[in-house]
Amino acid sequence: xxxxxxxxxxxxxxxxxxxxxxxxxxxxxxxxxxxxxxxxxxxxxxxxxxxxxxxxxxxxxxxxxxxxxxxxxxxxxxxxxxxxxxxxxxxxxxxxxxxxxxxxxxxxxxxxxxxxxxxxxxxxxxxxxxxxxxxxxxxxxxxxxxxxxxxxxxxxxxxxxxxxxxxxxxxxxxxxxxxxxxxxxxxxxxxxxxxxxxxxxxxxxxxxxxxxxxxxxxxxxxxxxxxxxxxxxxxxxxxxxxxx
Amino acid sequence: xxxxxxxxxxxxxxxxxxxxxxxxxxxxxxxxxxxxxxxxxxxxxxxxxxxxxxxxxxxxxxxxxxxxxxxxxxxxxxxxxxxxxxxxxxxxxxxxxxxxxxxxxxxxxxxxxxxxxxxxxxxxxxxxxxxxxxxxxxxxxxxxxxxxxxxxxxxxxxxxxxxxxxxxxxxxxxxxxxxxxxxxxxxxxxxxxxxxxxxxxxxxxxxxxxxxxxxxxxxxxxxxxxxxxxxxxxxxxxxxxxxx
DNA sequence: AAGTGGTCTAGACCACAGC
DNA sequence: CTGTGGTCTAGACCACTTC
Numbered sequence: 383x384x385x386x387x388x389x390x391x392x393x394x395x396x397x398x399x400x401x402x403x404x405x406x407x408x409x410x411x412x413x414x415x416x417x418x419x420x421x422x423x424x425x426x427x428x429x430x431x432x433x434x435x436x437x438x439x440x441x442x443x444x445x446x447x448x449x450x451x452x453x454x455x456x457x458x459x460x461x462x463x464x465x466x467x468x469x470x471x472x473x474x475x476x477x478x479x480x481x482x483x484x485x486x487x488x489x490x491x492x493x494x495x496x497x498x499x500x501x502x503x504x505x506x507x508x509x510x511x512x513x514x515x516x517x518x519x520x521x522x523x524x525x526x527x528x529x530x531x532x533x534x535x536x537x538x539x540x541x542x543x544x545x546x547x548x549x550x551x552x553x554x555x556x557x558x559x560x561x562x563x564x565x566x567x568x569x570x571x572x573x574x575x576x577x578x579x580x581x582x583x584x585x586x587x588x589x590x591x592x593x594x595x596x597x598x599x600x601x602x603x604x605x606x607x608x609x610x611x612x613x614x615x616x617x618x619x620x621x622x623x624x625x626x
Numbered sequence: 627x628x629x630x631x632x633x634x635x636x637x638x639x640x641x642x643x644x645x646x647x648x649x650x651x652x653x654x655x656x657x658x659x660x661x662x663x664x665x666x667x668x669x670x671x672x673x674x675x676x677x678x679x680x681x682x683x684x685x686x687x688x689x690x691x692x693x694x695x696x697x698x699x700x701x702x703x704x705x706x707x708x709x710x711x712x713x714x715x716x717x718x719x720x721x722x723x724x725x726x727x728x729x730x731x732x733x734x735x736x737x738x739x740x741x742x743x744x745x746x747x748x749x750x751x752x753x754x755x756x757x758x759x760x761x762x763x764x765x766x767x768x769x770x771x772x773x774x775x776x777x778x779x780x781x782x783x784x785x786x787x788x789x790x791x792x793x794x795x796x797x798x799x800x801x802x803x804x805x806x807x808x809x810x811x812x813x814x815x816x817x818x819x820x821x822x823x824x825x826x827x828x829x830x831x832x833x834x835x836x837x838x839x840x841x842x843x844x845x846x847x848x849x850x851x852x853x854x855x856x857x858x859x860x861x862x863x864x865x866x867x868x869x870x
Numbered sequence: 871a872a873g874t875g876g877t878c879t880a881g882a883c884c885a886c887a888g889c
Numbered sequence: 890c891t892g893t894g895g896t897c898t899a900g901a902c903c904a905c906t907t908c
Contacts, residue, residue, distance in 0.1 A: 396877060416846065422893060433879045435679075438894090446690075448808055451845055454894045455887030461846030563868070564692055570862030571815035571833040589815040589833035589858075601695050602660065602705030614833075618814030623865060624807070640896060666874060677898045682875090698875045699906030 385413060389430055397432055401440035409449055409460055420450065420458040448624075474520055474528060474610075474617075475550030483522035485550075489543040491517040494536055501533045504596045504607040512536045518546060519581065526582045528612040538605060551606070561600040568594045569619060582613050589614040629657060633674055641676055645684035653693055653704055664694065664702040692868075718764055718772060718854075718861075719794030727766035729794075733787040735761040738780055745777045748840045748851040756780045762790060763825065770826045772856040782849060799849065807844040813837050813863060826857050833858040 385408055389400045408414045420426070420441070427437040441458055444450045452458045478485035495515045502509040518530045532551060534541070539558035546554070552562065570592045579586040591612040599605050629652055633644045652658045664670070664685070671681040685702055688694045696702045722729035739759045746753040762774045776795060778785070783802035790798070796806065814836045823830040835856040843849050 398877080424893090433881090435880090436878060439877090448842075448846070452894060453887080454885065455892070457893060459845075565867045566864070567867060568862050568864045569813050569835070571835045571858035573833050587831065589817050591813070591815045592862075598692075601703075602692070614815035618812050618836075620810070620812045621865075621867060623809045623811060624868070642896080668874090677900090679899090680897060683896090696875060697906080698904065699873070701874060 387426075387430060389432065398436050398439035398443070401430065401432070401437065402443045405440065405444055406447075406449060409444075414460045416460050416462045418460050420460070422457060474530070474612075475553070478520070478522050478527070485527075486521045486524070487547045488519040488521065489516070489546050490519055491515065492541060492543045492546065497533070501607055505533065505535055505604045507535060514538075514541060516541060516546065516551070522616075525616070526613070527616050528610055529578065529581055530610045531608065533607045534605065535603075555605065560605055562605070563598050563600040563602075565595050565597040571614065578611060582611070584613055584615070591617065591619070593619070631670075631674060633676065642680050642683035642687070645674065645676070645681065646687045649684065649688055650691075650693060653688075658704045660704050660706045662704050664704070666701060718774070718856075719797070722764070722766050722771070729771075730765045730768070731791045732763040732765065733760070733790050734763060735759065736785060736787045736790065741777070745851055749777065749779055749848045751779060758782075758785060760785060760790065760795070766860075769860070770857070771860050772854055773822065773825055774854045775852065777851045778849065795850070804849055805844040806849070807842050807846075809839050809841040811837060811839045815858065822855060826855070828857055828859070835861065835863070837863070 387401065387404055389397050391397070393400065405414070405420075414420070423434050423437050423441065427434045430437070441450060441452070445452055445458075449461055450458055451461055475485050475487075493515055494512050496510045497505065497507055497513045499509050501507075501513055502511065505513065507513060514534045514536050516530075516532045516534070518532075519526055520528045520530055539555060539560065541554065555562065571589055572592060573587045574582065574584050574590050576586050578584075578590065579588060582590070584590070591614045593608070593610045593612070595606070595608045595610070596604050597606040597608070631645065631648055633641050635641070637644065649658070649664075658664070667678050667681050667685065671678045674681070685694060685696070689696055689702075693705055694702055695705055719729050719731075737759055738756050740754045741749065741751055741757045743753050745751075745757055746755065749757065751757060758778045758780050760774075760776045760778070762776075763770055764772045764774055783799060783804065785798065799806065815833055816836060817831045818826065818828050818834050820830050822828075822834060823832060826834070828834070835858045837852070837854045837856070839850070839852045839854070840848050841850040841852070
């Protein structure tokens with residue numbers, strides 16, 4: 383029993399995208415089981431009334447996502463999966479919300495300051511140039527989870543403290559039309575200083591997770607430099623890496 | 627002065643790949659500066675004696691890598707970069723070697739054991755089924771850096787302790803014809819227990835970086851489950867995330 | 871209006887896997 | 890040998906951006 387597939391030529395959605403979505407949905411709901419063959423491209427194209435390149439484009443996007451494998455002389459198979467969908471650029475706010483933790487934010491600072499050497503290097507602005515600095519305490523269930531310090535180029539977007547208490551920074555950036563593309567991160571650990579310990583309600587010397595992140599938009603501009611500190615007892619990062 | 631580009635039709639290397647490599651090299655050596663336009667696809671195709679789809683395929687691969695941006699009605703531009711090449715699936719051995727640290731490995735255990743529930747779930751084998759467990763201490767300059775515990779399906783590859791002392795696990799897997807595709811990681815921190823402290827030459831309670839990783843090959847099979855512990859005073863992770 | 875990338879077609883030949 | 894995906898061509902029309 384072949385899979386039920388069809389495309390709508392009157393839709394503004396590209397045909398290859400319609401097809402790849404249907405295939406992805408079929409894989410996700412188990413209609414296409416791991417290891418099963420997809421049927422050859424030419425036959426599939428004929429069945430759908432599409433050209434082979436269009437079908438290939440649909441399949442290729444799923445290969446890139448890691449859902450399908452192609453083998454010359456064999457065919458296209460559903461991956462022997464366990465691999466779930468890649469995680470998005472981790473956003474603490476979204477993570478907490480998804481976990482049903484009802485995140486809250488306390489804005490500790492939201493000012494324009496001169497860039498330090500480190501910030502200037504990360505954001506690609508001149509040292510001493512103006513940048514916006516936002517310091518926030520992120521809480522879940524009233525308990526502090528992390529101390530977040532973000533530095534952004536001025537003029538990139540309006541950041542009102544009120545908005546920052548309502549939602550996450552990445553959502554505000556996306557809403558401002560910024561297309562996030564990638565982020566370079568460094569994750570480490572260290573013992574809490576006295577000030578950090580107090581802020582995060584941990585004993586002095588408690589292990590903290592640290593993260594430095596520079597985020598880039600789709601034009602390669604650095605749009606944010608973050609130095610965050612998380613309570614290791616309450617939070618860990620999860621993410622998926624792709625091998626190139 | 628247009629860029630010097632050419633393709634060799636007698637080469638077994640695909641034409642689109644030849645082109646994308648030349649463009650990438652030109653970007654990397656600065657012959658194509660950030661923000662500069664690439665020239666439209668049809669003209670480029672004509673100049674190289676290629677068809678437009680072939681040129682598009684070359685350009686698309688660089689767009690996927692984040693080196694180029696396309697804008698309808700505008701053209702294809704070199705990204706306003708700072709974004710360096712994405713990091714490979716981080717391998718401690720390679721990281722250390724690249725940093726000139728001359729890594730060494732001490733194999734503490736290399737045995738076949740029954741899978742715990744956690745391992746069984748990660749590797750997709752039956753609970754209690756046989757798996758290979760490798761415990762290693764990784765050193766740099768004679769100092770311990772990390773304690774690595776890897777569990778693999780039996781029969782995936784031969785793992786001799788001698789080889790494990792010579793090189794990294796991922797290199798051995800690649801050499802055995804396994805194509806690594808992606809990894810799901812969780813990174814956290816905690817205070818060192820007494821046993822860990824002793825093994826890593828840290829004081830008890832010192833902050834440690836922890837990582838759990840399940841690695842998948844290109845067919846989606848889980849090929850490794852790792853639980854590693856790093857001295858936070860000596861090591862931090864760097865990696866690049868792509869936003870989807 | 872002109873120029874760009876985005877999508878799509880209907881073919882073609884080749885390289886590799888499996889029988 | 891047969892069937893599969895991998896590569897490539899020479900067009901076409903559309904949507905969007907800029908002037």
